[in-house]
Amino acid sequence: MEERGEAPEMTPVHHLLHSHDPALLLLALLLCIAGAWATSRFFPRLVDSSGNQRIGWIFLTALSTGVSIWCTHFVAMLAYQAGTAVTFDRFLTMLSLVVAVGGGSLGIAIAGTGRNARVRPAIGGAVVGLSIAVMHYMGMVAYRVHGTVTWDVPLVALSVAFSIGVSAAALYVGRRAGRRSRDGMWALLVLSVLLLHFTGMAAFHVVPAASAGEGIDPESLRVLGMTIVFLSLVVISAGVAGYLIDSRGRADTVARLQRLAMHDALTGLPNRASFNERLNTDIEWARAEGERLALVVIDINDFKDVNDLRGHAAGDEVLRVIGARLGALTAGREGEFVARVGGDEFTALVRVLSDAEPGAFLTRLEEALSAPIWIQAERDEIVPRASIGVAMFPDDATDGAVLTANADLAMYRAKAGLQHGVCFYDAELDERTRLRRGLGADLRQAVARGELILHYQVQTSLQTGAPRGYEALIRWEHPRLGTVPPGSFIPLAEESGLIVPIGEWVLRTACAEAATWDPPYRIAVNVSAVQLTEQDLAGVVRDVLDETGLAPARLELELTESAVFADKERAQETLRAIKAMGVGIALDDFGSGYSSLEVLRSFPFDRIKIDRSVIASPGTEQETLAFVQAIMSMGRIFGMSALAEGVETPEQLAVLRSAGCEEAQGFLFGRPEPVEAIRAARTGDPTGQPVAAERVPEVAAGGAVDVPDEGVQLV
Incomplete structure (x- = not known):
């Protein structure tokens, strides 16, 4: 039985927690999490990049990893209350930072490059874990106390094994694609550092000297710790800023490439791929609502003559003007869509909500197409003419491919006619054209x-x-x-x-x-x-x-x-x-x-x-x-x-x-x-x-x- 008022014997875990300054220990943990999170975001960019860009990402990833972990270790060491005077060996302390960044660079380069996505990440992660362990114990050697230091060797070995094994797992997980892999990577990196630090500190025992020497003032230790945290956060923030800028640049590039992929470069109108996507959407709408859809095919008559007689620059200008007119024709109208699907061929989709709707659209379309176009280089104007074919869903077809083909047939009939600018699909008349084309x-x-x-x-x-x-x-x-x-x-x-x-x-x-x-x-x-x-x-x-x-x-x-x-x-x-x-x-x-x-x-x-x-x-x-x-x-x-x-x-x-x-x-x-x-x-x-x-x-x-x-x- 214990006597009343006597403090209970503390376990090693309680001893570790009570031997650290809680504020500095919390700062160290937050710093470790921030650094690991940044590393987990930089590492995938390293994997996807190549050439000089890859070298830059290796440096940035290793710098954020090495600096953040070194600072975590240093602040955690400042948080440790040895019960005696403490000083630091400056040379060994700075050398430990070099080991953390250098070893981290080597390990990350191994893990993030090459084709073997199974073995190389594990090897690279092990190198990172080893460099962290070396950094930690080099820092411990630089941690000078006024007293006698003893080590529990099995715990030291266990801490090194934790660092190597969990770091290897972290980079192995990080090499896999997906957000869960990135989150798993930073969580494992944090676990690796915590296991290394607390297991290593459990192996560290200090017996204070009879007479305490002069050490660093506790308040100075706090200021020094806050300064190190601030500097490390500056390094991490700079890396994160670069990551965000690169992400925005990538997003802008993807958006630009997506626009180029879905829009025509000359006219700015949606292209064939965009039209096919919209056609499927509008057909699903028509089925669901029980409404009709008009597909309009537009072909500019004698456009080859414009290119041959006036040059391709004039032909491009004609297409640009027509594209601008068609874009303005459908701007702000939810049920109308127009695209350029070929050289001088355009298509339009009109959601038909009333019997008058296709006719009204076609009237506006013919007016826009037939207005003269001034060619500045030629100092002359061209009066375009177009052949227009129309097919209706579901009257003329029940799927997009057949609907488009039928509108094409109607357009060819309009082109063959002497007076008809617009022709609606007629199964009896256009079937002969289909057979002839086949x-x-x-x-x-x-x-x-x-x-x-x-x-x-x-x-x-x-x-x-x-x-x-x-x-x-x-x-x-x-x-x-x-x-x-x-x-x-x-x-x-x-x-x-x-x-x-x-x-x-x-x-x-x-x-x-x-x-x-x-x-x-x-x-x-x-x-x-x-x-x-x-x-x-x-x-x-x-x-x-x-x-x-x-x-x-x-x-x-x-x-x-x-x-x-x-x-x-x-x-x-x-x-x-x-x-x-x-x-x-x-x-x-x-x-x-x-x-x-x-x-x-x-x-x-x-x-x-x-x-x-x-x-x-x-x-x-x-x-x-x-x-x-x-x-x-x-x-x-x-x-x-x-x-x-x-x-x-x-x-x-x-x-x-x-x-x-x-x-x-x-x-x-x-x-x-x-x-x-x-x-x-x-x-x-x-x-x-x-x-x-x-x-x-x-x-x-x-x-x-x-x-x-x-x-x-x-x-």
């Missing part, structure tokens, strides 16, 4: 896949009834649509430029086939305006003749009047070069449009092909006869023979014979067929083509030839 994409692969084939139609002498030649006619065996006639895909080929390789394939294939024929019939091949103006046609013809061995006199190229007038001078030069090789040239579809003596006089044609519209004209036989005779008279003036195409009835044949026409082709004499079918039908003729003299009596007895459907019609 067909254009398939056409690019048709040659490579061997889907294009040639049919041949006989050209017959009306005097003898014998074949004089064959016209090569291209067909497309589409894997899904079946036979696609040339009238459906040749315009697509011309628009896309595919007509050049396709035309060359037709020429080479037809000449190679004709070179095998016996008797040596003539082969006629059609040539488009694109081939005549954009290709070295004379060179291609020369190469094909050399390659296939076909005699030039057996080849005849057929061109329309529009083709030769597309670039008159180039066409004249090309056709003269081709004619000089001995190749024949025919004027196709004569009489179908504006035909004149000028075209016959200017170009070296050998033959006129009278269009089927002349033969099948609704007038009387006498009127048709007079028309054919007039054409043949013009041809004879310039030394050209005549061939009538599209002959289908004996009556038409009789008119041509009466007019003195030399040759004809049409269903009356033979349909276009693959060469294999022709050969199979006529084994006595190497080409297999039935002669016209045998066909005419049969047709005369049976009446007019029925014209079958030649395949899917798309134009």
Whole structure:
């Protein structure tokens, strides 16, 4: 039993707490927490940076770690009440600071660099923990007391183990991503310092000397401690300020990059990515509210001409002005959104809350787009025109991709129209455009896949009834649509430029086939305006003749009047070069449009092909006869023979014979067929083509030839 009034025996924990000044000890704890928090925020920046920036973050992280922990240790030592006079060895004290910062720099550099995110942080943390332990015990050696000092070695070893192990865990956790990792890092760093200090101080025992020497005044110790705390906080605050500035700079950079990623640099309008995001949002709104949404596609007409004729600077100015107008048009209107999604293409979204809303928006849109634009550099103005397509959700589509595609189709219909600036999606009208565009994409692969084939139609002498030649006619065996006639895909080929390789394939294939024929019939091949103006046609013809061995006199190229007038001078030069090789040239579809003596006089044609519209004209036989005779008279003036195409009835044949026409082709004499079918039908003729003299009596007895459907019609 203890006597009343006698103080109970204190445990080591109580002894440690009672042997420290509470105020200074609290300051040391707060300083440790502040330094550890700063270190945990600087360390991830070190990991993410590189080059000189990484070196800077290593220094800042190590400085905040080393200084804050050294100051924590120093203030805690000042808080310790040894019960005797105390002094400090200045050299060892400052050397301990160097060890803390230097060792911390090495450990943090190891932990924060390299690819191995498991082993390196632990090793680096162990180095940091070791440097802290060395700093602590070097400071303890610098702590001079007037008395006898003894150490509990196992506790010293335990304190070092605590410092190394917990510091290694702290940097290991800190290397992982996420806020929890950063909070875990600073908490473990604080725990490491506390365990080191209090375990180390438990191992430190002082037996005061009989006579106390002169030491530092307790009040001076407090002032010194406050000064050290202030200086350490200045260092930490400077680092935190740099961290905050860097964070703000990063935030500004991220915001700037995000704006660049979501906005068009030229006009400042939202871009395609931003539009897609808004489209999804507005569709969800329309579904939830049971309302409609209008998607508007805007394409600036003839914008390429602006760039080509006035330069790209003028084109950019036009786009900037239009972008500013569209931005002002929707500014402050919650239900309206506009974006630039391509070169001269803009899109808009309008939340439709009333039947009048789409129309009102489109009226304002057309007014904004059609106002003149002044080009300062050109000192001239441009009056823009736009084609606008509109599709409605959910009327025309129930998802964003289909809605956009349908608005595009409506826009293309508006662009193709002569007067319509705005077109709303129409399933019946626009489905043909969709099919046509899909067909254009398939056409690019048709040659490579061997889907294009040639049919041949006989050209017959009306005097003898014998074949004089064959016209090569291209067909497309589409894997899904079946036979696609040339009238459906040749315009697509011309628009896309595919007509050049396709035309060359037709020429080479037809000449190679004709070179095998016996008797040596003539082969006629059609040539488009694109081939005549954009290709070295004379060179291609020369190469094909050399390659296939076909005699030039057996080849005849057929061109329309529009083709030769597309670039008159180039066409004249090309056709003269081709004619000089001995190749024949025919004027196709004569009489179908504006035909004149000028075209016959200017170009070296050998033959006129009278269009089927002349033969099948609704007038009387006498009127048709007079028309054919007039054409043949013009041809004879310039030394050209005549061939009538599209002959289908004996009556038409009789008119041509009466007019003195030399040759004809049409269903009356033979349909276009693959060469294999022709050969199979006529084994006595190497080409297999039935002669016209045998066909005419049969047709005369049976009446007019029925014209079958030649395949899917798309134009």
